[in-house]
Each structure stands twice: as structure tokens, then as C-alpha cells.
Amino acid sequence: MSENSIISLQNVNKWFGDFHVLQDVNLEVKKKERIVVCGPSGSGKSTMIRCINRLEEHQEGTIIVDGIELTGNLKNIDSVRKEVGMVFQQFNLFPHLSVKENITLAPIWVKKMPKKEAEELAMLHLEKVKIPEQANKFPGQLSGGQQQRVAIARSLAMNPNIMLFDEPTSALDPEMIKEVLDVMVGLAEDGMTMIVVTHEMGFAKTVADRMVFMDEGKIIEQAVPDKFFTNPDSDRTKLFLSQILNH
Amino acid sequence: MNSENFSVSRKPPIATTGLLGWLRMNLFSNWFNSLLTFLVIYLLYLILPSFFNWTIFSADFIYNDFGDRIIDRTLCTGRVDPERGGGACWSIIFVRFYQFVYGFYPREEVWRVNITYFLLVVAILPLLFEKFPQRKYFLYFTIIFPVIAFFLLYSGFGLLNTVRTNMWGGLLVTLVLGFTGIALAFPLGIILSLGRRSKLPVISMVCTLFIEFIRGVPLITLLFFGMVMLPLFLPEGVNLDGLIRVLVAVTLFQSAYMAEVIRGGLQAIPQGQYEAAQSVGLTYWQMNRKIILPQAIRITIPSIVNTSIGLFKDTTLVVIVGQLDLLGIGRAALADQTWMGLSQEVYVFVALVFFIFTFSMSRYSLYLEKKLKTGNNAGAD
Numbered sequence A: 001m002s003e004n005s006i007i008s009l010q011n012v013n014k015w016f017g018d019f020h021v022l023q024d025v026n027l028e029v030k031k032k033e034r035i036v037v038c039g040p041s042g043s044g045k046s047t048m049i050r051c052i053n054r055l056e057e058h059q060e061g062t063i064i065v066d067g068i069e070l071t072g073n074l075k076n077i078d079s080v081r082k083e084v085g086m087v088f089q090q091f092n093l094f095p096h097l098s099v100k101e102n103i104t105l106a107p108i109w110v111k112k113m114p115k116k117e118a119e120e121l122a123m124l125h126l127e128k129v130k131i132p133e134q135a136n137k138f139p140g141q142l143s144g145g146q147q148q149r150v151a152i153a154r155s156l157a158m159n160p161n162i163m164l165f166d167e168p169t170s171a172l173d174p175e176m177i178k179e180v181l182d183v184m185v186g187l188a189e190d191g192m193t194m195i196v197v198t199h200e201m202g203f204a205k206t207v208a209d210r211m212v213f214m215d216e217g218k219i220i221e222q223a224v225p226d227k228f229f230t231n232p233d234s235d236r237t238k239l240f241l242s243q244i245l246n247h
Numbered sequence B: 001m002n003s004e005n006f007s008v009s010r011k012p013p014i015a016t017t018g019l020l021g022w023l024r025m026n027l028f029s030n031w032f033n034s035l036l037t038f039l040v041i042y043l044l045y046l047i048l049p050s051f052f053n054w055t056i057f058s059a060d061f062i063y064n065d066f067g068d069r070i071i072d073r074t075l076c077t078g079r080v081d082p083e084r085g086g087g088a089c090w091s092i093i094f095v096r097f098y099q100f101v102y103g104f105y106p107r108e109e110v111w112r113v114n115i116t117y118f119l120l121v122v123a124i125l126p127l128l129f130e131k132f133p134q135r136k137y138f139l140y141f142t143i144i145f146p147v148i149a150f151f152l153l154y155s156g157f158g159l160l161n162t163v164r165t166n167m168w169g170g171l172l173v174t175l176v177l178g179f180t181g182i183a184l185a186f187p188l189g190i191i192l193s194l195g196r197r198s199k200l201p202v203i204s205m206v207c208t209l210f211i212e213f214i215r216g217v218p219l220i221t222l223l224f225f226g227m228v229m230l231p232l233f234l235p236e237g238v239n240l241d242g243l244i245r246v247l248v249a250v251t252l253f254q255s256a257y258m259a260e261v262i263r264g265g266l267q268a269i270p271q272g273q274y275e276a277a278q279s280v281g282l283t284y285w286q287m288n289r290k291i292i293l294p295q296a297i298r299i300t301i302p303s304i305v306n307t308s309i310g311l312f313k314d315t316t317l318v319v320i321v322g323q324l325d326l327l328g329i330g331r332a333a334l335a336d337q338t339w340m341g342l343s344q345e346v347y348v349f350v351a352l353v354f355f356i357f358t359f360s361m362s363r364y365s366l367y368l369e370k371k372l373k374t375g376n377n378a379g380a381d
Helices: A045-052 A074-083 A099-109 A115-128 A144-156 A174-189 A201-207 A225-230 A235-245 B018-026 B031-057 B091-095 B097-102 B107-128 B135-153 B171-196 B201-216 B219-233 B242-267 B271-279 B284-321 B326-335 B343-374
Strands: A005-016 A019-030 A034-038 A060-065 A084-087 A162-166 A193-197 A210-215 A218-223
Touching (some): A005 A045, A019 A045, A019 A193, A019 A218, A034 A045, A034 A201, A045 A060, A084 B271, A099 A115, A099 A144, A099 B284, A115 A144, A144 A174, A174 A193, A174 A201, A193 A201, A210 A225, B091 B343, B097 B107, B107 B171, B171 B201, B171 B242, B171 B284, B171 B326, B219 B242, B242 B284, B271 B284, B284 B326, B326 B343
Parallel strands (some): A034 A193, A034 A210, A084 A162, A162 A193
Antiparallel strands (some): A005 A019, A210 A218
């Protein structure tokens, strides 16, 4: 593990039953670095980032997040989850809570923040994602793009050092993708450490410090976007890029 | 924007709205429906007059047709003059009303039961209606109400005479069994359902075994178990009150069913909800309390009410182990020489009382469903 890594995956292996979904994955992420992970479906991208906040358990290797090793130790898992925010493809907002309650829940219960303070914090983050006027609505009344922005605000309210995005725009109608990506670009500009699984190559080109290409459970190639898009080393990367860029 | 520019909205055709429209749509939409409608009207014509005649128009209430106060069955109009009889003799209910409502609770202590009934209403209303003023503080009362009720009814906080439960009866026993059974089984059911889904094999196995065992035997068996076997498990010298033993059996029975109902709700919650809750750092209990259970319970309200209604009616089985609930008191009244033979009146009355309670429960559940469907209410707390 290099000295200034905030996330470090070393020889991580994971199986779903007999299926070897992560094979000797090594990844170092520096503070404030923005990583975009891409690859064909079933390549293990989502599984990899879900291992980083222990939504999935890895079976071999080490994962260290902000100096804390992820093991069976529940205390470690809790402290890692406080550091790491996550945004899901399906938003996963809590449908029985209002937008504001969705955001204040974790600060109030996990950080023991007074309700009033948490609500001010929620409004602050809702303004950041540009939908303060939706605070008292319920998730079911919002569009997909708005829901995803609430989900981002919900994660940010826990003041994480790291944000994981698991295909945040894949479930959105095309006209809503931009509003979510804009918020993510804003986050990147603020210096958030981000790992983003996405097929939005335009976003990758503008924001990513480094591209990671995965296939069949392995990291095939890592490169800065310039090189990745113009002159990748691996044939598989070339094939993948030609498939997603030329349609 | 002026919507009138787009279209002028017209009234719907007359025959589709109002009473006429309703009749047409629902009762006479085709010849078969019309036939059924007339058939049903004819059947009602056959049944209703004699029904109302028996229950109301020819019935005796407090006095018979000759102006005498009815104090035993021989004074019912039908007995005095068989020619004129033909109606119900409700006097049995009026004369024995006290037993139906309180059992054999001493008359000079009955105010304790009345206060408990009143407090029961005070405890339940804020639970049922979210708009109840000062709801939060009333809910604290709701939580401690069972304890207050127990001491008030049983020992009078040590200040009053102890009224042992073998003096309790009628509606009092039915309500104690029904409400306590439902109220205790609910949290127990939640814990069992979470336990059954636990990742820890021991917990999940214990809960599964418990649920399957309880569901696998009839309530009557459990009642006998409570009466006969439970004392064997208790330490020497501890003698549990009869009603409490029955209550234990009823609660265990209900909790197993409740657990399965809630488990059904838990299974309907998408995995993403768990993941989102975990990813913001909630602990297992926080996640269940704030995210998973509120949603699971919401979707299972109809089933929860359904099993609760089932339990409320099943409490009548306790008569088998010697507890005189509402139905038991009714049967006791019928066994009395003075009133023998008026079984129709007693059973109709008991049925009516049960119907009032169960029907209110089902209406409440409908109200709740409707309210939750429209959605914008109630956070997790």
C-alpha cells in the first residue's frame, strides 16, 4: 500500500458460489482522486465498489479504507461506512420518508446530531443539488433525476471522505442524465474522492483522473483518460471502447 | 396558461352519473344482472320482514305485551300467550346485562372496570389517529396503560380489594384476552420474524422452530397446555393465575401468526433499502426500526388486522378451559333455570357484540390503507 492511498485493494478475490467474480483485484486510490470504472456488464465493477463499503464481503485479500481494514469486525465496518457514501443505480430512497427526512435520518441517528441542525444541513445539501423546493415531498413524487440528486444529498449529509457511484445514471431517462452528472461534476470540483462506475464516457473524459477497465473479474487496464480513450494497451479495452463509442 | 383555450370540458352524459347512472352501471348493466337484482330483491322481501318482526316489532324488551316487567322466561309474551308470541325475548340480555359486561366482578368494585374501559379508549384513540392532539404524550400513556389496567382490575394497587380473575367474565374477559393478546403478540411477532430471517443460524433456527411448532397445533391445544402443563414448568410455589395462563397461550399463538405475516412484509422490501440504510451507516436495529419495519408493517396492515380479528374471535375458545368470556357468560345464562331456552336471543346478541368490534377493526384497516395509499404522512416516528 502506497503511503497516501485512501483506498487500497490488494489481491482481492471473491466468489458468488462457483463464480469467480473478482480475481486478484489490486487498486490504489489517492485522496481527492477521481476514478471512473468501466467494462462490460458482469465484469465485477459493481461488486468491486460494493466491497469497499462492505455491502459485499470479499473472501481473500485486503481492503483498507482510510486506514481501516475491512474484516468481519463490525466496528470497523461501521467506521468505514461513516467515511464512505454510496449512490445506487436504483436511487434506493426511503419511500416512506419525505425528502428532508431521507437526508436527516442518518445524521440524527448515526451522528446523534440535533434535529434542527440536521434539517439545516439537509437544506444546505438540497441547495447544493439544486432542489431545495422539493424538501417536503416524498420520493414517489419526484422524477428519477430529482430522486438521484436527493440520494446524493443523503450521502453527502454524512460528510463522507469518499463517494462511490454505482451506475448512477443508468436508470434515468436521457433528459435527466445531465442534471445528475452536473451535480457529480460539482462534487469532483470540490475535491471529493470518487469512484464512479458508469458508461457515461463524456463524463469520464471531463472528470476522471484515471480510468479503470474491468473484464471478467479482473482489472485489465488503468490509464489516464487521454491515453485510455486514444491509445489503450489492451485489445479488450479497444474492443469495449469501439462498442460503446460507435453506436 | 389558460386551459380553456385547449378544450372546453363538457358534462358527462346524464345516464352515467348520479343515482340513475349508478343503478344502471351496477344493478342493471345487462339482462343477467337485472335478473339477479330482481331475484335478490325478492329474497330480501321474503327474509327481511320476518327478521325485523322477530328482532324488533314483535320482540319483548323490558316489559311484555301485558305490561309486566319480565324477570324470567315464563313472562316472555310467547310463553304467557303462545298465540301472540313470535318475537325475541331480549329481556335476558337486559336482566343479565351486568354479567355480560363484567362477569362476576363485585358490584361495589365495578367502577374499577368502568374506569379501565374509559382508559382503554383514551389509550387506543391516539394510537389509531395520527391527528390526535398531543398524540406523543398520550402514546406514553398507551404504553403504560396495560400495567395500570392490570393493577386497577386485579389488586387495586394494593389499596383496594384484590379481585381474582375467576370473578372476571363476559366482555371484560373477551377484551382483556383480545387486546392483550394483540398488543403483546405484535412486538413479539416482530422480533420472531426478524429472528427467523437472521443470519445467525442459532437465532433463526430457534425462531423458526418456535413459529412452526405454535402454528402446527390448534389454539385449544395451547390453551390446555397453558392450563395443565405450564404450571409444571414453573418453579415450586409459583401459582400463575388462570387467566394469565390462558393469556400466555393466546399470546404465543398470536405471535407466531403475526411473525409470519410480518415476515411476508419483510420479504417484499427490496434489497436496495437494506443496502441504502447500511451505506449511510445505520446499525441493524436502527435500519429495521426506521427503514425496514415501517415499510413492512405498512404493506401488511390488512393481514395484521385480519389475524387480529381472527384472534379476537378465537378468544371464545377459552370457555373450554373454564374462562367465562362473553360467549361463556351467555352459555352460563342459558344454563340458568330462569332463562333456559332463549338461546337464539343470547347467540344473536353475542354475535352482534363481536361483529361491532371486528367490523370496527376492519373499517379502521380500510381507513388506514386508504390514508397510506395517498401517502404523504407519517415519518418513521
